[in-house]
Amino acid sequence: MGSPVISARNVWKIFGKDPVGYLKTLQPGRSFEDIRADGYIAGVRDVSLDVARGEMLVIMGLSGSGKSTLVRCFSRLHEITGGSIEVDGQIIGDLSEKDLIELRRNKMGMVFQSFGLLPHRTVLDNVAFPLEMRGQDRHTRRKRALEVIELVGLAGREDYFPRELSGGQQQRVGIARSLAIEPDIWFLDEPFSALDPLIRREMQDEFLRLQAMLGKTIVFITHDFDEALRLADRIAIMKDGAVEQCDTPDQIVMNPTTDYVAKFTEEIDKARVVHAGVLARAGVAGEGQPVEAGATVQQLARLLVNDSRDLIPVADKGQVIGALDRQGALDILLKAS
Amino acid sequence: MTATTTEAATTAPALPRKTLGLAMIGLAVAMTLLHYVGLLPAWLHRLPEAIIPPFATWLDAIFNFVKDDLGLLALTRLLTDGLEVVLDATANLLFGKRRWPNIGPIPWSAIAAMAAVVGYYLGGWRMALLAGGTFVWTAMIGQWDIAMQTMSVLVVAAPLAFVIGLVLGITAWKSPSFDAVLRPVLAVLQTLPFFTYLLPAVIFFKVGPTAGAVATTVYAIPPMILMTTLGLQKVSPEVVEAGKMSGCTRWQMLRHVYIPAARTEILVGVNQVIMLCLAMVVLTAFIGMPGLGAKLLAMMGSFKIGRSFEIGVTIVLLAVTLDRMSKAWVVKLPEHFERGTPFWIRHKFLLMAIGAFVGFTLIAQFVPILSEVGRKQSWSQGKEIDTLIKNFLAIDLVQSITNSIRYVLNIWVLNPLRDFMLSIPTVAFVLLVSAAALLVAGRREAVLAAVFFGLVALTGWWDRSVITLYSVLAAVSIALLLGVPIGIVAARKEKTANAVLLACDTAQTFPSFIYLIPAIMLFGITATSVVMSILIFSMVPLVRYTIEGLRNVPDEMTEAADMSGATRMQKLWNVQLPLALPTMAVGFNQAIMFAFFMVIIAAFIGTQDLGQELQRTLAGTDLGKNFVLGICVTLMALTFDMVIMKWADDKKARLGLN
Ligand SMILES: Nc1ncnc2c1ncn2[C@@H]1O[C@H](COP(=O)(O)OP(=O)(O)OP(=O)(O)O)[C@@H](O)[C@H]1O
Ligand SMILES: [Mg+2]
Numbered sequence: 001m002g003s004p005v006i007s008a009r010n011v012w013k014i015f016g017k018d019p020v021g022y023l024k025t026l027q028p029g030r031s032f033e034d035i036r037a038d039g040y041i042a043g044v045r046d047v048s049l050d051v052a053r054g055e056m057l058v059i060m061g062l063s064g065s066g067k068s069t070l071v072r073c074f075s076r077l078h079e080i081t082g083g084s085i086e087v088d089g090q091i092i093g094d095l096s097e098k099d100l101i102e103l104r105r106n107k108m109g110m111v112f113q114s115f116g117l118l119p120h121r122t123v124l125d126n127v128a129f130p131l132e133m134r135g136q137d138r139h140t141r142r143k144r145a146l147e148v149i150e151l152v153g154l155a156g157r158e159d160y161f162p163r164e165l166s167g168g169q170q171q172r173v174g175i176a177r178s179l180a181i182e183p184d185i186w187f188l189d190e191p192f193s194a195l196d197p198l199i200r201r202e203m204q205d206e207f208l209r210l211q212a213m214l215g216k217t218i219v220f221i222t223h224d225f226d227e228a229l230r231l232a233d234r235i236a237i238m239k240d241g242a243v244e245q246c247d248t249p250d251q252i253v254m255n256p257t258t259d260y261v262a263k264f265t266e267e268i269d270k271a272r273v274v275h276a277g278v279l280a281r282a283g284v285a286g287e288g289q290p291v292e293a294g295a296t297v298q299q300l301a302r303l304l305v306n307d308s309r310d311l312i313p314v315a316d317k318g319q320v321i322g323a324l325d326r327q328g329a330l331d332i333l334l335k336a337s
Numbered sequence: 338m339t340a341t342t343t344e345a346a347t348t349a350p351a352l353p354r355k356t357l358g359l360a361m362i363g364l365a366v367a368m369t370l371l372h373y374v375g376l377l378p379a380w381l382h383r384l385p386e387a388i389i390p391p392f393a394t395w396l397d398a399i400f401n402f403v404k405d406d407l408g409l410l411a412l413t414r415l416l417t418d419g420l421e422v423v424l425d426a427t428a429n430l431l432f433g434k435r436r437w438p439n440i441g442p443i444p445w446s447a448i449a450a451m452a453a454v455v456g457y458y459l460g461g462w463r464m465a466l467l468a469g470g471t472f473v474w475t476a477m478i479g480q481w482d483i484a485m486q487t488m489s490v491l492v493v494a495a496p497l498a499f500v501i502g503l504v505l506g507i508t509a510w511k512s513p514s515f516d517a518v519l520r521p522v523l524a525v526l527q528t529l530p531f532f533t534y535l536l537p538a539v540i541f542f543k544v545g546p547t548a549g550a551v552a553t554t555v556y557a558i559p560p561m562i563l564m565t566t567l568g569l570q571k572v573s574p575e576v577v578e579a580g581k582m583s584g585c586t587r588w589q590m591l592r593h594v595y596i597p598a599a600r601t602e603i604l605v606g607v608n609q610v611i612m613l614c615l616a617m618v619v620l621t622a623f624i625g626m627p628g629l630g631a632k633l634l635a636m637m638g639s640f641k642i643g644r645s646f647e648i649g650v651t652i653v654l655l656a657v658t659l660d661r662m663s664k665a666w667v668v669k670l671p672e673h674f675e676r677g678t679p680f681w682i683r684h685k686f687l688l689m690a691i692g693a694f695v696g697f698t699l700i701a702q703f704v705p706i707l708s709e710v711g712r713k714q715s716w717s718q719g720k721e722i723d724t725l726i727k728n729f730l731a732i733d734l735v736q737s738i739t740n741s742i743r744y745v746l747n748i749w750v751l752n753p754l755r756d757f758m759l760s761i762p763t764v765a766f767v768l769l770v771s772a773a774a775l776l777v778a779g780r781r782e783a784v785l786a787a788v789f790f791g792l793v794a795l796t797g798w799w800d801r802s803v804i805t806l807y808s809v810l811a812a813v814s815i816a817l818l819l820g821v822p823i824g825i826v827a828a829r830k831e832k833t834a835n836a837v838l839l840a841c842d843t844a845q846t847f848p849s850f851i852y853l854i855p856a857i858m859l860f861g862i863t864a865t866s867v868v869m870s871i872l873i874f875s876m877v878p879l880v881r882y883t884i885e886g887l888r889n890v891p892d893e894m895t896e897a898a899d900m901s902g903a904t905r906m907q908k909l910w911n912v913q914l915p916l917a918l919p920t921m922a923v924g925f926n927q928a929i930m931f932a933f934f935m936v937i938i939a940a941f942i943g944t945q946d947l948g949q950e951l952q953r954t955l956a957g958t959d960l961g962k963n964f965v966l967g968i969c970v971t972l973m974a975l976t977f978d979m980v981i982m983k984w985a986d987d988k989k990a991r992l993g994l995n
Contacts, residue, residue: 072578075582077581077582097587101585101586102584104582104583104584106584108582109582110578110579110582112575112578112579113575114573114575115575116573116575116576116578116579117576117579118576118579118580118593118594118597118598119576119598120597120598120600121597122673129583129593130582130583132593133583133584133585133586133589133593134584156676159673159674159676160673161670161671161672163670174579177583178582
């Protein structure tokens, strides 16, 4: 991975009367509740994380944990109270209004939790809106808008107004709009929440395809762990404005660093998350046919049960990287650990 | 004088409010009694002339300074020239005034047809019928020219007020400091009696349509500002953020995101602008602007009830049409066309409107009656209605009823009340008002009430102010006795409630002038008519808010009462009325504001109050006096407004409503 596209250092976002003054006098170690008792709300609390180019970072957490607020800080829809955020090597808080507009017009796209469609514009005009703001001519922007509308499966509804569409359709308009400018960095705030499972699945696939093809940097918020597992390179789990843990799905379920994360992932079927590659201990040589590093424990279930080897070699792209302990893998499969 | 009461109210915070209030009332009563037995020094009864500052002269000096020395007059005269060209142009188009562009008048049938198409577009056949019918009626009854004189000012003033209100509203929304300055100014502007708009317009702008247009515009601006600000503030944050993420510049944000998203509120503002413009443009009759208002004034003055009635109908029809059409526009949301819809269907209404306009303009060239309805051809039945009404009033029963109402009102209610109010010493009066404010609202209100009424006393127009107040209180009290029971009865059934509410809504759109017609019709040009017209006018909000208050009582509360076995009466007294009271208070407040407004219009009938003096100032150039009188009315109205609204808010908070 190259240099990070988004790099957040000690970011704070506090809501209240005089957030900056309050943050200055804030003693370290004060909890979310303490801050609330002082009459302020800590939307984001001392968050540091990097998002690499082409990476898909999924943010999870309970309602009100600050997910949307953090993403709004990344796109500077909120001015942060403390810390710094770099996007593409530029400190985003220092950008002039003009530069910020340029950045948003050319590099950033965002899908909003409650869609944020302009009520007075048709689907077509909503999707073409960012292009119109960029000053593209009517013909080009129409062509491009029709393309993305087709992509999200709304062809034929171009002339509808938002209030004439269902929630899921509105959400897809929001997705299409954010896609219209082909952003490098893409913020998605629960983009599939209003879709039915079938379309949801389709959209996720479409998403992975786009991601593989275009290599966009994506920050994705969701409440749905399955969705997170399908999409995420890394998952950040938030609680009360702070990031509790930010790691690969395997690590989050295998090695939760806090009790909260452990509880959060308790219900998950780990066999579906953990990959052979993660279980492989380097330097240990197994014998016989190696298994693929990218396979999950669940996918290996039949082999794990039937095989008699203690150590099974794991190979990544034909190269053996170590061996996994069959008993340990079986424990995961049987939820023993 | 006011200083003593002010001090009393502020230096004794330890005293409970009630005791203090009662003490003040006691003091006032004592003073009044002393006055009756002749023991009160004269300077406590009425402020001696010597200490009354010459406010009017001071104000005149300020006006003159602004007008001449600061060169404001030169500026406004410059504006006048521009406005005059526009007004002349609309006058030429609508009723053929001989000015540029010299192509008018447009045949009435073309305008009526176009109005019908617009009505059809906005609200279907019913609206088309209403809009077209209004204009057909106006032409047929022979009032086309005067109606168009009114419209020619309206079509200039309303868009002007819209644009200025929109710009100021946006500025106020952008800049909190501007907003902070603007808000109190708007509050005062909205309680200023309309007369205070008229005279400055005459002085700074030319007499006639120009002054009328300026006064009308200024009068209609405040609600547009408020609605614009409200709408912009209500735009959903995610829509704003979506705009930002699309890379909008500030201007693009405003133009493509905020204003379209605030469409509803802005259009509600447009509706209010149109209705206020209509109300005011009719009133500009007082500064000699020709049109429907002037004609009505003249007809009522010479007791030509039949013609007055017909003009009244025209005004009402115009008001209802404009109101319904602009309201239909508020709720009319764009709808999509299917792909491949041909051009002529997409623009069906535009083509229809153009077609109707061109078609009737052409036909009118050959069929003169469609172009202009002559005096002889009109269907006016003024004389006949006059005879009809005279005969009706001459019926013994009717006559005895109107006479006895007039007699009872005058001898038993109105005159004694007026004499009593006038007999209270000024100082005692101020004390009483302040005490009432203290008991009903709070200390702050008590102090302000004392200051406001003290100022009224200092202007030297005390007696006339008291008479004004008396008319207002008398009329509103009677309206209360009639309106509240009507509201209670109407609120019982959903259907009647809706019907009455609709009637109230419609009645509220009528320009105030209209309310004089039935009063004069029944009681002639007498003091009773004044009270009657105020009474009818102020009953509308009372009925309306009583119904709304009762209807908004939460269901679980009435259900709880039902389950406790309350009778209908018990439920009404113990549950519904107490909970509806704050809302009813808002209606009461509005009734009082309406009454202050109407009392001045009614002065035209001949009264001895501030309105009469105000009307007199209009004939001259007494700007200072005009303002002093206007401020007297404003101060009294503001006192009521402040006290009642504070009470209603407190009550609401205590009842846990909202
Ligand atoms: N503009 C604001 N003003 C004040 N408080 C805010 C604002 N925006 C968010 N908050 C507070 O910040 C906290 C985090 O809100 P946020 O919207 O980021 O939650 P979330 O994790 O996105 O929740 P959800 O899953 O429900 O969308 C909440 O307590 C919220 O009340
Ligand atoms: Mg959220």
